[in-house]
Amino acid sequence: LARLIFVGKRGGRPSVSQSDINTQLVSFAREGATVIRLKGGDPSIFGRANEEIATLNAAGIAIEIVPGVTAATAAAAALQKSLTDRGRASRVQFMTAHGPSGEMPDDIDWAALSDPRATTIVYMGVRTLPLLTERLREHGLIATTPVIVVENAGSERVRCLNSTLGDVAEALPVFAPEGPCVVLIGAALGD
Amino acid sequence: LARLIFVGKRGGRPSVSQSDINTQLVSFAREGATVIRLKGGDPSIFGRANEEIATLNAAGIAIEIVPGVTAATAAAAALQKSLTDRGRASRVQFMTAHGPSGEMPDDIDWAALSDPRATTIVYMGVRTLPLLTERLREHGLIATTPVIVVENAGSERVRCLNSTLGDVAEALPVFAPEGPCVVLIGAALGD
Numbered sequence: 001l002a003r004l005i006f007v008g009k010r011g012g013r014p015s016v017s018q019s020d021i022n023t024q025l026v027s028f029a030r031e032g033a034t035v036i037r038l039k040g041g042d043p044s045i046f047g048r049a050n051e052e053i054a055t056l057n058a059a060g061i062a063i064e065i066v067p068g069v070t071a072a073t074a075a076a077a078a079l080q081k082s083l084t085d086r087g088r089a090s091r092v093q094f095m096t097a098h099g100p101s102g103e104m105p106d107d108i109d110w111a112a113l114s115d116p117r118a119t120t121i122v123y124m125g126v127r128t129l130p131l132l133t134e135r136l137r138e139h140g141l142i143a144t145t146p147v148i149v150v151e152n153a154g155s156e157r158v159r160c161l162n163s164t165l166g167d168v169a170e171a172l173p174v175f176a177p178e179g180p181c182v183v184l185i186g187a188a189l190g191d
Numbered sequence: 192l193a194r195l196i197f198v199g200k201r202g203g204r205p206s207v208s209q210s211d212i213n214t215q216l217v218s219f220a221r222e223g224a225t226v227i228r229l230k231g232g233d234p235s236i237f238g239r240a241n242e243e244i245a246t247l248n249a250a251g252i253a254i255e256i257v258p259g260v261t262a263a264t265a266a267a268a269a270l271q272k273s274l275t276d277r278g279r280a281s282r283v284q285f286m287t288a289h290g291p292s293g294e295m296p297d298d299i300d301w302a303a304l305s306d307p308r309a310t311t312i313v314y315m316g317v318r319t320l321p322l323l324t325e326r327l328r329e330h331g332l333i334a335t336t337p338v339i340v341v342e343n344a345g346s347e348r349v350r351c352l353n354s355t356l357g358d359v360a361e362a363l364p365v366f367a368p369e370g371p372c373v374v375l376i377g378a379a380l381g382d
Contacts, residue, residue: 042260044267044274045283050379053271067268067345069233069258076235077258080244083235084287090296091303092236093284096275105281112282112303154258188241 008040018048022055029061040180041154042070046096046123070094071182072121074154081189083119089188091118097132097183098124104131114139119186126181130169136185141165146189152179199231209239213246220252231371232345233261237287237314261285262373263312265345272380274310280379282309288323288374289315295322305330310377317372321360327376332356337380343370 005024007016021037028035043049043065056063072094076083083092095113099105113120114136125132126149137143143166151159161168161175165185196215198207212228219226234240234256247254263285267274274283286304290296304311305327316323317340328334334357342350352359352366356376 042264042267044264044272046275047273048277049273050276053273063271065268065271067260067264069260070264073233073235073258073261076233077256080254080256081235082238082240082244084237084285085241086239086291090298091284091286091300093282093303093309094275095282100277107281107308109282109303109306109309112284112300112306112309115300115303117298118284118300118303 018051022052025052025056026059026061029056029059039068040071041074042068045070045072045094069154071123071150071153071180072184075121075148075150075182075184078150078153078158079148079160079184079189083121083184083186083188085119085188089117089119089186091115092121093118094121094123096123096125097128102127104128108135110135110139114141116141116145116187119184119188122183122185124180125183126172126177129172129183132183133165133169136165141185143167145185145187148184148189149175149177149181150184151175151177151181153182155179209242213243216243216247217250217252220247220250230259231262232265233259236261236263236285260345262314262341262344262371263375266312266339266341266373266375269341269344269349270339270351270375270380274312274375274377274379276310276379280308280310280377282306283312284309285312285314287314287316288319293318295319299326301326301330305332307332307336307378310375310379313374313376315371316374317363317368320363320374323374324356324360327356332376334358336376336378339375339380340366340368340372341375342366342368342372344373346370 007021009015039047145165147163147165147168149161163171198212200206230238288295336356338354338356338359340352354362
């Protein structure tokens with residue numbers, strides 16, 4: 001018999017805070033329950049796992065981590081594309097375009113992200129996508145670079161917007177995603 | 192009834208060539224077989240999926256891709272660490288240190304890899320690790336940066352070497368890995 005408690009984030013709406021989640025993990029474990037903290041994707045990539053691990057370690061509660069399929073590779077599978085490609089993409093990088101305040105983080109290495117030989121995957125990147133594409137173009141990434149927005153990666157409700165760095169900001173409102181999205185950017189995503 | 196054909200790479204020893212794999216995928220599919228191309232990790236990250244996808248598309252053979260757990264996140268789970276961390280790592284990057292010739296690729300963006308606020312995961316990076324750590328230090332990454340080598344990530348035979356950028360080249364021969372390894376580099380991996 002398992003009790004299910006929803007603590008997921010809901011874009012733009014009130015959600016359970018991280019500290020409440022940490023507190024619940026410890027208190028249920030102390031009551032003797034076996035607690036499964038189920039996350040979408042993989043906990044080690046923008047999953048705030050460190051905060052939960054540190055809390056549980058401090059409380060002396062033993063944990064095991066089961067890796068998952070992160071949104072980037074789920075999106076790649078849906079697109080039937082590789083994120084790496086001999087000759088076109090020798091480096092893959094994941095970033096979030098959603099800082100603690102919900103705005104674009106201010107410590108971004110734009111030169112690293114504008115490398116034409118890398119594939120970049122942006123987590124939580126829809127809201128700030130117009131600003132992101134503008135910055136990447138300012139840093140030299142060309143307007144024809146393929147950009148694909150994947151909504152609900154890893155689910156049956158997956159939808160994809162195939163665009164380019166120059167056009168995606170305009171195409172996005174028509175695509176009108178409602179579920180979580182990852183944004184894939186890079187020459188290796190072209191045909 | 193399934194027939195199992197091993198086509199895996201074997202470090203340093205003769206392996207089935209990529210073009211032979213491509214040819215076999217097409218010929219078995221044309222005979223009417225349902226062919227499963229099983230890979231360790233995830234096919235979209237240094238899995239040479241594009242070459243197999245292109246061959247099958249050209250032959251008009253329908254495919255489905257099932258995403259997997261890439262070595263980086265399997266290693267993170269074994270280490271009970273997150274690859275991202277609010278405040279210490281806002282970007283995660285995957286690279287290979289094994290170019291087509293087996294040597295360090297010559298098109299590496301060293302500035303991007305030496306960013307102290309990124310976590311870097313090196314696939315197939317053991318052979319060239321001394322050179323890699325030297326280059327990263329030359330580009331400004333400090334010698335105390337945590338470096339962890341994870342052998343057989345995702346298997347029960349997993350082993351980890353906890354070291355630093357300054358010490359790992361010397362510690363590696365003692366660790367003496369025999370299975371496939373990923374190398375994790377970055378401040379977020381510290382305690």
